Amino acid sequence: MSGRRRTLEALSFELVMTVIALIALIIIIAPSLVVLIVSFTSGFSLRFPPPGYSLRWYVELWNAWQLHFAAKNSLIVALWATGLSVVLGVAAALAISRSRTLSTRLLDSLFMSPLVLPALAFGLAALMLFSLVGLPVSPLTLVIGHTVVCVPYVVRNTVAALAQLEPTLLESSAVLGASRLYTFRRIVLPLIRPGIIAGAFIAFMSSFDNVPVSLFLRDAATDMLPIRMWQDLEGKLDVTIAALSGVLIMATVALVAVMERVTGLSRRLTN
Amino acid sequence: MGAAPASRDVTSYGMGLAAPLALFFLLFFVAPLLQLFWLSLHNDTAGLHWGLGQYLHFLTDPFSLGVLGSTLLLGAEVTAVCLVLGFPIAWLYQRVGPKLQTIIILIVLLPLLTSVVVRTFAWIVILGRQGIINAALQSLGIIDTPLKLLYTQFGVVIALAQVQMPLMTLPLITALGRIDSNLDDASCSLGAGSWRTFFRIVLPLSLPGVIAGCTLTYAAAITAFITQSLVGGGQMLFMPMYLYQQASTLQNWPFAAAISIIFLLAVLAVVSVFTTLGRLSRGHGGA
Numbered sequence: 001m002s003g004r005r006r007t008l009e010a011l012s013f014e015l016v017m018t019v020i021a022l023i024a025l026i027i028i029i030a031p032s033l034v035v036l037i038v039s040f041t042s043g044f045s046l047r048f049p050p051p052g053y054s055l056r057w058y059v060e061l062w063n064a065w066q067l068h069f070a071a072k073n074s075l076i077v078a079l080w081a082t083g084l085s086v087v088l089g090v091a092a093a094l095a096i097s098r099s100r101t102l103s104t105r106l107l108d109s110l111f112m113s114p115l116v117l118p119a120l121a122f123g124l125a126a127l128m129l130f131s132l133v134g135l136p137v138s139p140l141t142l143v144i145g146h147t148v149v150c151v152p153y154v155v156r157n158t159v160a161a162l163a164q165l166e167p168t169l170l171e172s173s174a175v176l177g178a179s180r181l182y183t184f185r186r187i188v189l190p191l192i193r194p195g196i197i198a199g200a201f202i203a204f205m206s207s208f209d210n211v212p213v214s215l216f217l218r219d220a221a222t223d224m225l226p227i228r229m230w231q232d233l234e235g236k237l238d239v240t241i242a243a244l245s246g247v248l249i250m251a252t253v254a255l256v257a258v259m260e261r262v263t264g265l266s267r268r269l270t271n
Numbered sequence: 272m273g274a275a276p277a278s279r280d281v282t283s284y285g286m287g288l289a290a291p292l293a294l295f296f297l298l299f300f301v302a303p304l305l306q307l308f309w310l311s312l313h314n315d316t317a318g319l320h321w322g323l324g325q326y327l328h329f330l331t332d333p334f335s336l337g338v339l340g341s342t343l344l345l346g347a348e349v350t351a352v353c354l355v356l357g358f359p360i361a362w363l364y365q366r367v368g369p370k371l372q373t374i375i376i377l378i379v380l381l382p383l384l385t386s387v388v389v390r391t392f393a394w395i396v397i398l399g400r401q402g403i404i405n406a407a408l409q410s411l412g413i414i415d416t417p418l419k420l421l422y423t424q425f426g427v428v429i430a431l432a433q434v435q436m437p438l439m440t441l442p443l444i445t446a447l448g449r450i451d452s453n454l455d456d457a458s459c460s461l462g463a464g465s466w467r468t469f470f471r472i473v474l475p476l477s478l479p480g481v482i483a484g485c486t487l488t489y490a491a492a493i494t495a496f497i498t499q500s501l502v503g504g505g506q507m508l509f510m511p512m513y514l515y516q517q518a519s520t521l522q523n524w525p526f527a528a529a530i531s532i533i534f535l536l537a538v539l540a541v542v543s544v545f546t547t548l549g550r551l552s553r554g555h556g557g558a
Contacts, residue, residue: 009464009465009466010459010464010465012465012466013464013465013466013469014465017359017362017363018359018363020355020356020359021359021360021362021363022363023356024356024357024359024360024436025360025375025378025379027356027429027432027433027436028378028379028381028382028433028436028437029378029381030397031382031390031393031394031396031397031433032381032382032385032389032390032393034393034396034397034403035389035392035393035396038396045401046395046396046399046401046402047401047406048396048397048401048402048403048406049406087291088291088292088295089292091288091289091291091292092288092289092291092292092293094284094288095284095285095286095287095288095289096286096289097283097284098282098283098284099283099286103286104286104289107289107293110293110296110300110301111292111296113300114300115487115490116486116487116490116538116542117535117538117539118493118494118510118511118531118534118535118538119494120494120496120511120514120515120531121307121514121531121532121534121535122300122303122304124307124514124518124524124527124528124531125303125304125306125307125528125531126299126303128303128306128307128310128524128528129299129302129303129306132306144299145299147295147299148295148296148299148300151292151295155292167282170282171282202384205384208386209386209387209388211387211388211496211497212494212496212511215515215519216518216519226386226387226388226497229386229388229389229392230388230497230501233388233391233392233395233501234500234501237395237399241392242392242396245386245388245389245392245393248385248386248389249385249389252381252384252385252386253381255384256377256380256381256384260373260377265380266373266376266377266380269376269380269441270376270441270444270445270448
C-alpha cells in the first residue's frame, strides 16, 4: 500500500517537474521561432500566423542601406573590442589564474565587475570622463567602452581553461629544457585555445549586441545596429526588422553550431 | 644541469601580465566611476557647488523613489519566475542522455547569444494586439476584444524572464551536476518521498547554484534597458530609462550621476546580500 503510494508520489513529482521544464524550454525557444516565421510574411503587419509567405521583407532588407551602414559599424567595433579583449584578457588570466593571494582575488573581482554593474551607468560615466579630458566621442571611445564590458568573458573563460591545465605538463616541459616562451607556445596555448576562442566568441556577440555603452559613447555619424533597430521599433513596427532579426537568429544558430564543434561551448558553460 | 633555477615556479606567470588590463581598467573603468561619483556630489549642472542636493532630491522625491522601488520589485519578480522555470530544466538535464543534454544546453544557450533587441522584438510580436496569444484566445472564442498584454507589468516580467533565463539555468545545471546522486537514492530508500527529497536534499545542496543564478538574473533584469523600454512602453519607467532621460534628454548630468550611483549601490547591495547568503549556504552544506 505504502509502496504504491510512494510510486504515485514519485510519479506526480516527475510529472510536475517534466511538464514545467518542457513549458520553460518552449518559452525559451518560441520567440525565435515566431520571429523567423513572421519574417517570411507576405503581409504588411506582424500578424501571427502570417496571411501568406514571401521573401519580400528580405528583399526590402537587401536595400535598407541605413541598416547595412549600422551593421558595418557594429561589426568593426565588435572586432576591435574583441581583439583588444583577447590581448588584455588572456595576459591577465595567465597572471591571476594560479595565484590565490588577496591582490589577485581583488583584481579578479575588478575584472569581473562590469558583468554585474549597470552598463548604462558605466556608459554615462565614461562619456563624462571623456568629455572632461577633451576626448570627443568616436569609434575609438566606442571600442574602449565595449572592451571594458567584454573583457570579463575572455578572462573568465581563459581562467577556467587554465584551471584544467595539468601543472605537471609545464614542469615536464621545463625539465626537458624548454624555455617558458616555448612551453607557452607549444603546450599552454594549444590546450587553452578553445577556452580563449569561446571567451572571444561571447565577447564578440555581446559587443555586437551592446546598447547601453554605445548609446553614450558613439558620435552622431556612428550608427550602431542594435540602436538603429531599437529606434526603428520605438517608432513603428516595421516588418523589415523581422527580416533582419531572422538573419541575426540564423547567423547566431550557425555560429553557435560552429563554436560547439570547435570549443565544446555547451560543456564549457556548465562546468 | 645542476645550475637549473629549481626554485622558480614554472607553472605560474608573473603578476606583471595583469598590469596592462589593470591599467586599462584604472583609466577607463575606475576613473570614470570616480568622476561620476564626484559629479553627483554637486548641486548645479556646471559642477561648481558641492553638496548632497542631488541625493536629497532623489531620496525626498516620491516619483524617483517609486521608480527605484518598481525597478527592484521587477528584478525580484523576474528572478522568481526564472528560478521556478529554470530549476526544472536543470533537473531534467540531469535525467536525460548526453544527446538530449546537448540539445537542452543549446536551447538554453541560444537566447543568451541572440541579440537582445531581436528577443525583445519577438515578445512584441507575441504579446501585441494581433499577436499569437490574442489570436489564439480569440479564435478559441475565449475573448472578443484583444487583451492588453504589451505595455503591462506582466508583459515585461515574462519577456525579461525569457531573456534572462540562461543566466539562471546554467549555474543550476552546474550545481545539480555536483550533487552525489547516491544522496537522492539514500533519501528515497529511507522512506522520504520524491517531493520531500527534493525540498530537503536536492534544493539545499544546490543553493550555491541557486544563489549564483539569482545574482546574475537579478542584476541583468534590473539593468535590461531595451526589454524594459520596448515591452514596458512609455507608461512604465525603470531606473535605466530614468537615468538615460535625465542624462540625455534633460542634460542634467549631476542628477543622472546621482541616479547612477544610487542604482549602482542598489545593485551592489543586492549582489552582496546574495553573496553572503551563498557563503552561509556553503558553510551549511559543509557542516
